[in-house]
Each structure stands twice: as structure tokens, then as C-alpha cells.
Amino acid sequence: MLRLSGYNKSDSPRGRHILFVADRYWPFTSDATLRLQSQLRLWNQRGWRTTLITPRWHRTWATQIHVENTSVIRLDHPPTDSLRSSRYRRSVSQWLSKNLIQYDAIWCDDVQGKATESFAAAAKSTGKPWVARFELDTNERTNASGGSSRPSDTTLQLCAQASAVVVSTASAHQCLIQHGMSGQNIVRQSDWRVASLDRSTSARTAARHALGTINAEFALKPQEKLIVVPGELSERWAISLVLDAVAPLLDRHPNLHVWLHGEGSRRERYYEWLKERSLHRIVLMPGIFSCLEPLLQAADLCLFPAIGCGRYWLLPTCLVSEIPLLTPQFAGLEQYLPGVGSALTFQSGCHQDLQSKIGDWLKNPAELQLTARKASGAIRSLEQTKSTAALPDDSLDYREKGHGESAQQFWDRLLL
Structure with a gap:
């Protein structure tokens, strides 16, 4: 099993660096971006450094900003159509070829995101472990009765390639299994671990x-x-x-x-x-x-x-x-x-x-x-009452998922 670049068993996980990718982030305040911002905050509290790649949706926006403790890098050619999507993926691939070496792991916040394929290819070529998040869209009419539509072949292929796939619901978990994915590669993580607001x-x-x-x-x-x-x-x-x-x-x-x-x-x-x-x-x-x-x-x-x-x-x-x-x-x-x-x-x-x-x-x-x-x-x-993954342990050996190791074991050891 390959070690993460530059990591020794005696090293502390504190200060390790994880690269996130999302189609949208601050100043967007959609439900998904707020969830991601909350999650990044938790990673920072646990001692991880976080960087996020996202499209530069407006030409007046700065190419790099800091939101709380996360460095946000905005790449050109926002994917508004097929041509610009291709250019954006090319920008992502070029950036990864120059910078991926400094990161220990990759988190694709949506496996169906515009740049996920580029990140998956980069992870494969460098041996970096990567995690993909998969969810069903409950806003679709097909899901109004609790059902779901079939994920695309590309989505299923990316899920199969990932070191671990994170889902937050039983329906998303079952959907992947029904379409041939091994339960060993799936991790359930609740979205409900959020901080309460002061309502005094x-x-x-x-x-x-x-x-x-x-x-x-x-x-x-x-x-x-x-x-x-x-x-x-x-x-x-x-x-x-x-x-x-x-x-x-x-x-x-x-x-x-x-x-x-x-x-x-x-x-x-x-x-x-x-x-x-x-x-x-x-x-x-x-x-x-x-x-x-x-x-x-x-x-x-x-x-x-x-x-x-x-x-x-x-x-x-x-x-x-x-x-x-x-x-x-x-x-x-x-x-x-x-x-x-x-x-x-x-x-x-x-x-x-x-x-x-x-x-x-x-x-x-x-x-x-x-x-x-x-x-x-x-x-x-x-x-x-739910079992929760342990925080990083200094004695753990952080590396790629090994043969016979479940995604949950990999997740516990590598990311949480």
C-alpha cells in the first residue's frame, strides 16, 4: 500500500492538507454551499488545512480568497456551456499537474460535479486517495414518492474508482448498491452534525x-x-x-x-x-x-x-x-x-x-x-446513538485504501 507523499508514521495528522472541489462556494449561500462551509469549519477545528477549488463565476472576482480558514482558489472558464466546461476542466487539469503534490487527499463534494473526472484522473496518476460525495436529488419529480432515477454510467464509474464514497441517506446508499457498487466502498455520514444557533x-x-x-x-x-x-x-x-x-x-x-x-x-x-x-x-x-x-x-x-x-x-x-x-x-x-x-x-x-x-x-x-x-x-x-468515526489518531498509518479494507475503515483511518 502506498504512503501519502511526505508522510511518516510518527507524524501527527494535525496540519495535514486536504483539497476540496465544488462547483459553487462563497459568496453563494445555497443549502449545499452552507453545508460544505460547515464541514470545512469542522475539518479546520480538527487541525486540517483546507483548500477548495471552484470556478471563477465572474471575471471581477479575485482568483484567490480566504473564507474563514479555507483558501479558495477560483479557476477561469466557469462551466456555463459545453465549450466552457471543457475549458474549465482543462484549467483544472493544468492546475492539478502543478499543485496536487502538496496535498494529502482529495474531496470531491459532488461526484457529478463539473471537474470530478479531472480530479479522479489526477488522483489515479499520483496515487492520492480521494473521496467522492454522492446524493440523490429529492427535488426531482421521480423522487417525490421516495424513488430515485438511475445514476449515469459516468457517475457509477467514478464512484467505483473512488477510495471511498460518502452518502448521507439510506436511499443514496441503497441506490449505489442496487446499481452494482460494493457496500465495502460506501461510507454513511449524517448531514445532521451541525452547530446550533443561539436563539436566546x-x-x-x-x-x-x-x-x-x-x-x-x-x-x-x-x-x-x-x-x-x-x-x-x-x-x-x-x-x-x-x-x-x-x-x-x-x-x-x-x-x-x-x-x-x-x-x-x-x-x-x-x-x-x-x-x-x-x-x-x-x-x-x-x-x-x-x-x-x-x-x-x-x-x-x-x-x-x-x-x-x-x-x-x-x-x-x-x-x-x-x-x-x-x-x-x-x-x-x-x-x-x-x-x-x-x-x-x-x-x-x-x-x-x-x-x-x-x-x-x-x-x-x-x-x-x-x-x-x-x-x-x-x-x-x-x-x-449512532456510531461516529474517531478523530485522527497520531499512531495511525495514513495511506491509500488497502486490499480487503472497507471504505468505512479507510475513512476512519484517513479522513476523520
Whole structure:
């Protein structure tokens, strides 16, 4: 079995260097990028140095920045079409040929990412261990009933080549096995190991005050209720469903406010819809927050209006932080939201049911708060009972996965 370059058995894992790749990262604040940022933070806390490769999506962006403790390198030719995708992969390959030697391992945050094939080829040629993350898209109609579509042949081939494949759900795990992948190469890692936010009265008051100082439109009085949709302005997040649900309630509840976080091509359409009904000063579209913590602290209720939205970071963070929320029901809900009862869900795609659930919350907010607290406790208990991988041990021999070694054993020894 090959040793990692420059590594001796007596070395400490502290200070070792792992290279990540993702299609999008800061300043994007999608659910997936927030999950990755949280994960990078954990790696740094454990003593690892982290570097992330991502496309340079705008020519005015700096080619290299630091986000917290991670060095972010942006490569040219963002993959917006097939031609630029080819150029981007070429940029990645050229960068790897010059720089990969200084890294100990590779993490491809999405096995279906634009540059994963380039990283896989580089890992193979240099003997570097690499990990690929595989997930099913629960937003697809084919998955609404708990089923899944077949991964592409390329995806399955890349998963087979990886030193380990990380999945967060039973359905993703089963999907790979059903399509011929050995369970020995798959590692289950929960997305639910997230930090809770401070939701004390003082923290929430401070968050609301800070938001009000940013923009007078964001100022909220103590008695006013705030509903936050912490996603994007698109039908992927079912914003039209939200608008249909909340519009009748706003007339009856003058202290109710709604904020639709994020950006999207349908912003103008949503704004015109709101303006026609004189709701554009009550339902705000504040844009993108580079840090969502104050927004989630200020919220009285968070809405996740479409199946699968928020499941990587936003939903787990809201639940462990005991933030009241509503999310659609679907067949695979339990594996994403363990311990969540029907009180926190509504009928998928039905704005009338969502409206009814919001109305119930307005009548008795304490009841939904109690339900959120119980759900948080159930999730914490569930996570504590699961086996967790050990932190790096100075005595361990970090190397490539050996013959007969399972991905879980490799993962425990190499990455966690």
C-alpha cells in the first residue's frame, strides 16, 4: 500500500492538507454551499488545512480568497456551456499537474460535479486517495414518492474508482448498491452534525437590531412576527406556493412579515405579483445574506416549501436550533428529518394546507415552538446513538485504501 507523499508514521495528522472541489462556494449561500462551509469549519477545528477549488463565476472576482480558514482558489472558464466546461476542466487539469503534490487527499463534494473526472484522473496518476460525495436529488419529480432515477454510467464509474464514497441517506446508499457498487466502498455520514444557533432572547433581539441597522426596511418591532424562506427566488423553492399561502393571512395579521431570501431570475415576476396586491412592503426580498445566522436568529418561523429544499444544512440547523418550521410531507421524509412529526409538515404542493398550518401557528406559536424543541431533542438523541468515526489518531498509518479494507475503515483511518 502506498504512503501519502511526505508522510511518516510518527507524524501527527494535525496540519495535514486536504483539497476540496465544488462547483459553487462563497459568496453563494445555497443549502449545499452552507453545508460544505460547515464541514470545512469542522475539518479546520480538527487541525486540517483546507483548500477548495471552484470556478471563477465572474471575471471581477479575485482568483484567490480566504473564507474563514479555507483558501479558495477560483479557476477561469466557469462551466456555463459545453465549450466552457471543457475549458474549465482543462484549467483544472493544468492546475492539478502543478499543485496536487502538496496535498494529502482529495474531496470531491459532488461526484457529478463539473471537474470530478479531472480530479479522479489526477488522483489515479499520483496515487492520492480521494473521496467522492454522492446524493440523490429529492427535488426531482421521480423522487417525490421516495424513488430515485438511475445514476449515469459516468457517475457509477467514478464512484467505483473512488477510495471511498460518502452518502448521507439510506436511499443514496441503497441506490449505489442496487446499481452494482460494493457496500465495502460506501461510507454513511449524517448531514445532521451541525452547530446550533443561539436563539436566546438577547441573541434574537441583537440580530433583529443588527438587521434594522443594515436597512430600515428590515426593522422589526418586538411584537411583529417574521416568516423567513431561506432559499432562492425560484420555483425550485416553490415561491409561488408561499405567496398564495401567505397573501390572505397578511390582511388579517398586520404584525406578520415575510422575507424571501436569495436571488433568482423570477424576482421581477414575484415583485410585480406582490405590488399588484400592495404587499411589496410586507413581503420583502432582501437579496443574499453572506451569513444567514442573524436571519435565522431573527425568524419566528422558517418555511421550506418544496420537497428536499434545505435538507443539507438549513433544515438540520433550524431543527437543532429549535426554530419552528414547516416542510412538505413526502415518502422519504423520515430519513432526512428523523423524529419530525406531522405538526411540522404540510401537504406537498398544497398552498391551502400550508396556509392552514401557518394560521395554526399564528394562533398558538408556543405549540409549534414546543414541537420544534421535541424534534430537536429526538434528533440529538438519535445522533448520539449512532456510531461516529474517531478523530485522527497520531499512531495511525495514513495511506491509500488497502486490499480487503472497507471504505468505512479507510475513512476512519484517513479522513476523520
